Amino acid sequence: MDLSDRPRAALGVWPTPLQFVDGLWMKREDLSGFGFGGNKVRKLEFLLGAAVARGQQHVVTFGALQSNHVRATAAACARLGLHLDAIAVQAVPRSDADYTGSGNALLTELFGATRHVVPDDDAAGALALELLAEHGDDLAIIMPGGSDRIGALGHVDSALELYSQLEFEPYEVVVAASTCGTMAGLVIGLAAAEVDTVVRGVCVYHSREETEATLRALLAETADELGVAVPDDDRWILDDSQFGPGYGIPTEAGLAEIHRLATTAGITLDPVYSAKAYAAIDRDPDRRRRTVFMHTGGGPSLFAYRSALA
Ligand SMILES: Cc1ncc(COP(=O)(O)O)c(C=O)c1O
Structure with missing residues (x-):
């Protein structure tokens, strides 16, 4: 293969x-x-490779507040000169500072992504549609987990x-x-x-x-x-x-x-x-x-x- x-x-x-x-x-x-x-790095090589081949400059993806996928996507977008809107869904019942502000949440911001915290999948979908309306064909949508x-x-x-x-x-x-x-x-x-x-x-x-x-x-x-x-x-x-x-x-x-x-x-x-x-x-x-x-x-x-x- x-x-x-x-x-x-x-x-x-x-x-x-x-x-x-x-x-x-x-x-x-x-x-x-x-x-x-x-x-997530191998998935992103193919997903963002395809986005770059299409000439897209903006990326949106989704995940929990501590998503490894979102953090890796933020790093990859930084490397490739793309802008990431990272939609962080409150999927885990925690609101303490360790969960909301350290680990992958911290790194996603450090890698330069714009992070939006939303309460649920419906709100995440609505925000993705707004971004699609704004950027049109210039937006690469990366599914949760890059899957x-x-x-x-x-x-x-x-x-x-x-x-x-x-x-x-x-x-x-x-x-x-x-x-x-x-x-x-x-x-x-x-x-x-x-x-x-x-x-x-x-x-x-x-x-x-x-x-x-x-x-x-x-x-x-x-x-x-x-x-x-x-x-x-x-x-x-x-x-x-x-x-x-x-x-x-x-x-x-x-x-x-x-x-x-x-x-x-x-x-x-x-x-x-x-x-x-x-x-x-x-x-x-x-x-x-x-x-x-x-x-x-x-x-x-x-x-x-x-x-x-x-
Ligand atoms: C550390 C880690 N292991 C395993 C998985 C599961 O991979 P997949 O989403 O492809 O099932 C993920 C992603 O969600 C992950 O972040």
């Missing part, structure tokens, strides 16, 4: 390392080398890169699943590489049913974009065992994994995404050593969760 003819903005540092840590293989997308890293048929290409790319680094066929690739662009790209890329590896998506944003609907739609759209067949259902699993009380609310198991990995390996997980995914990994040592954890980053939000971590 060749992605080389796609418009792509050069942002990250590739390949990201594949390291053996804590009895499993870790694909260090947290070290993607740009704007505090994470899984559409173009953003998902970023993780077709990470799957192909992972395959080129592997000397064995993994039993599972484990990844946090929210807007599902990362998971959809991985499923399609690993199917193209013809490995039998199953992708386990760990639900952190919506229920398993809602996440499945999002994933199926993206698999179909991304396969269509690439002109390939939609991968069979046995190539992926959705796991809601670590969902806990809801999106953006830490779990005991996730917090325990943050502390354990920080103190034994010097590696940071985040409480919203990567720690919940990490807590879902099989404990059996034999299966574990054949598992790849997609470390999708999220470190900046640790500062917003200071009180939960203390």
Whole structure:
């Protein structure tokens, strides 16, 4: 599968390392080398590459107040000389200063985005329409999480890169699943590489049913974009065992994994995404050593969760 003819903005540092840590293989997308890293950088290379090819100067995107995606988009727009309107939705029931003003919220402003805080998705949609009326064709709309048929290409790319680094066929690739662009790209890329590896998506944003609907739609759209067949259902699993009380609310198991990995390996997980995914990994040592954890980053939000971590 060749992605080389796609418009792509050069942002990250590739390949990201594949390291053996804590009895499993870790694909260090947290070290993607740009704007505090994470899984959004590859998506943005394709999404903003397409915007630049269309000659667009203005960008709008959406996310929670502590969205890693919005922070990475702000950094990417700064690098590419684009103006970002970042619509921050109050999706998590917190209004304390750590949550509203530190971590990704702080960085998004530091990277020069205009940040608008709105109460809900309806208000976010209304504001996006106003921006569209103002900028017309000059506005690139980047979907929440950067998850559409173009953003998902970023993780077709990470799957192909992972395959080129592997000397064995993994039993599972484990990844946090929210807007599902990362998971959809991985499923399609690993199917193209013809490995039998199953992708386990760990639900952190919506229920398993809602996440499945999002994933199926993206698999179909991304396969269509690439002109390939939609991968069979046995190539992926959705796991809601670590969902806990809801999106953006830490779990005991996730917090325990943050502390354990920080103190034994010097590696940071985040409480919203990567720690919940990490807590879902099989404990059996034999299966574990054949598992790849997609470390999708999220470190900046640790500062917003200071009180939960203390
Ligand atoms: C740190 C981190 N991990 C995982 C995800 C999930 O990726 P996706 O939205 O592609 O499912 C996100 C984004 O929402 C994220 O910020």
